[in-house]
Amino acid sequence: MKNKEIAQIFSQIADILEINDENPFRIRAYQNAARIVEGLPEEVEKIEQRGGIGEISGIGAGIADRISELVRTNRLSYYEELKAKTPEGLVRMLDIPDLGPKTVALLKQKLGIENIEQLEKAAREGILRNLPGMGEKTEENILSGIEFLKYHRERILLGKAYPLSQSIIILLNKISSVKRISAAGSLRRMRETIGDIDILATSEEPQQVMKVFTGMPSVTSVLAMGETKSSVYIEENIQIDLRVVAEESFGAALQYFTGSKSHNIKLRELAHKRGLKINEYGVFRISGERIGGREEDDIYKVLALHYIPPELREGLGEIEAAQQGRGLPELITHEKVRGDFHVHSNWSDGANSIPELAAAARRLGYEYLAICDHSKSLGIAGGLSEERLRKQIKEIKALNKSFSNFQILCGTEVDIDSDGELDFSDDLLSELDIVIAAIHTGFKQEGSRITERIISAMENKFVNIIAHPTGRLLGEREGYELDMERLIGEAKRTGTALELNALPQRLDLSDVHCHMAGSAGVLIALGTDAHNAAQLEVMQYGVATARRGWLEEKNVINTLSLSKLLKKLNNGKT
Ligand SMILES: [Zn+2]
Ligand SMILES: [Zn+2]
Known part of the structure; x- marks a missing residue:
């Protein structure tokens, strides 16, 4: 856990304590701890490893223990308890600009307000102005703050919205009067991020459907309940709209x-x-x-x-x-995917062993799975030394003897260093079935420089695929400013495939870039970048993004049978 995350948790603890009107000294202690941790020049994880948490100046023994717990277990029981006994809506009110914990505490004590909806109503009705220190202006500020919040409310990743909508659809479908039901909106278009989740159903008893919908255990507040449309929030502020329409x-x-x-x-x-x-x-x-x-x-x-x-x-x-004549693409489907090109095992930073991953892949009906652990310079991610990789190749080859109609491909996610050099020698790369190359450092370089680094990796005859080409992390980090047109041209010239990384926070290449690559005749390789066996299932989001990028079976190398794939890889490049 990074220092910044720890600091955020401590400052949230201070806020919750303040909302609950607890001991001011304790509140101050957490505020201080947040500030100190955020300003540390060294990662707390490192300090913990050398047993130095107790020596951080300004941090008392009690809070030092909490830091250790966070670093070791990634959670903090005290924080969870605190959150459990404080209504979520109260904490969420702190997201309103200029609304501090003291005011939230006051609103709760005097008016019993426990969430943003209640606050908005009270402000509109002019009730807040009677509180000490508040006036008409405060009400206006609060209302415009709520507007701002609604506008900037974070979009939800497809990988979160999709399973959520599916579980609601399954639940509502159990009502006997529900005849047809489907997701709609950007979720049905499988966009990489979603605003609100829209669901559409038919029923002759809409009231009954709305009752079940608004009464779902996960609902944190009901925004509106009507005969044809209801809206609710679930967990962290995710809005779901349900419409019931006539059959016709x-x-x-x-x-x-x-x-x-x-x-x-x-x-x-x-x-x-x-x-x-x-x-x-x-x-x-x-x-x-x-x-x-x-x-x-x-x-x-x-x-x-x-x-x-x-x-x-x-x-x-x-x-x-x-319209007639031109023809739409015959979009790739999930069933056509025969394998995954980007999976990490517990040899590097993955959670599962290679046999466990292979078993999971076979359950998915795959014919192949490429184990591509990190390379040596990526020490933080448990990158493999030359020796370890050679040992892994041996083990995989031995394991493969036990399969028929399935093969684990020996691979690597070889790091492209800041000068465009690869982390392993050609000698070693030549021993592998598949090589994916990726950038993990030097993101701050100029776009043209990063473009050159990737192109120099493409020039290597053993590199089959460039992984997560733009490096973007949705909601966290924009991709590098690559010259995508040039990159696609070079991929075509060198016969290198580009990855569509299926992790919901990456989906990299994006739909638009997939379309560009597909039109230029560059092949796309789907990889989940799974770090555990369950994550192999994010492939569906990769397929959805490929479909949004107009890709057909012929554009995507995962649709090749094992024998065709091996033939292609043996001939070099893709
Ligand atoms: Zn990577
Ligand atoms: Zn990876």
Whole structure:
């Protein structure tokens, strides 16, 4: 755990203590600890390793123990207890700009306000101005702070929103009156991040459905409950909207609420030219006569379009392609994926052994799995020395004798150093089945310099794939400013594949870059970058992103059978 994270936890503890009106000395102690830890020149993890936590100046014995617990276990029982006994809504109120824990405590004591919704209501009703130290201006500030918060509320990663929506859909589907149900919105288009989660259902007893929905145990607050639409928050401020629509409108509503906006605007223009009107209720002639809307495909059919998969509905040429003649891409599907090119074992920083990973891959029906542990210079991630890698190759080869129709590929995620040199010699790389090369340091270099580093790795005849090419981490870090066009050209020239890293926080290449690469004839390699066996399942997000990038089976090397893949790898490059 990094110093900054520890500091954040301590300052949150101080805030919670203050909300609960606890001993001011204790509050001060945590505020100080947060400041001291954040300013330390050395990582606390290192200090712990040499047993020096107790010697950090300004930190008392009690807090030193808490730091040790955090570093050793990645959690802090005191913090969890504190959070458990404090309503989550109170803590969340601290996110409102300029609203401190003292005010939150006051609002709770005097008015019983425990969450942002209650606060907003009280501010609108002009109740807050009667509190000591508050006035009309404070109410205005609080309301504009809440607006700001709503606007900047963080988007949720697809990898979080998708399973969440699936579990809600499964729950609601158990209600006997629910006939059809689906996710809509950007989630159905499988965008890398999602604002609100939209769900659409049909039922003859909407009230019953809304009751189950708003009463789900995970609901932290109900924003609205109506006959046709309800909205709730679950856990950390994730908004879920459920609409119940008439059976005859389900297709039209699904199309409408799936979007995107620019896709729908183009569709409405097309409809207008044909003397038709489409909206969330159906397809109509100008006379008002209804001619469709029960099925989503009705909308596309009346406009003489082929059905457009949700992942393509971004208004980026898909409508033109769906008109006769041009043809839409035959998008890659999850079933076509026969293996994973990027997996870490417990030889480096992964959690599972190679046999465990192989067993998990076989359960997924894969024909191959590339073990690509980190290389020697990546000490923090347990990078393998030449010797260890040679030992791993031997073990994998022995293990492979026990399989039929399945093979573990000996690989490495070889580091590209700050000058573009690879971490292992060609001699060693030549002994491997597959080599993926990646940048893990020197992110701050200029884009042109990083582009050159990657290109020099592509020039190596043993490098098959460039992993997570842009290095972005969604919500945390932008990718490097690469010259993507140039990189794609060089990938094509050198016969190097580009990775689509399927980890939800990476999805790198992005959908847009996948489209560029695919159009240029550069092959894409899907890799989960799994650090444990369960993570192999994030492949679905990689596939979704590939689909958003218009990729077909032929663009993605994971669709090759084992024998075809080995042949390709034996011929060098991809
Ligand atoms: Zn990596
Ligand atoms: Zn990796």
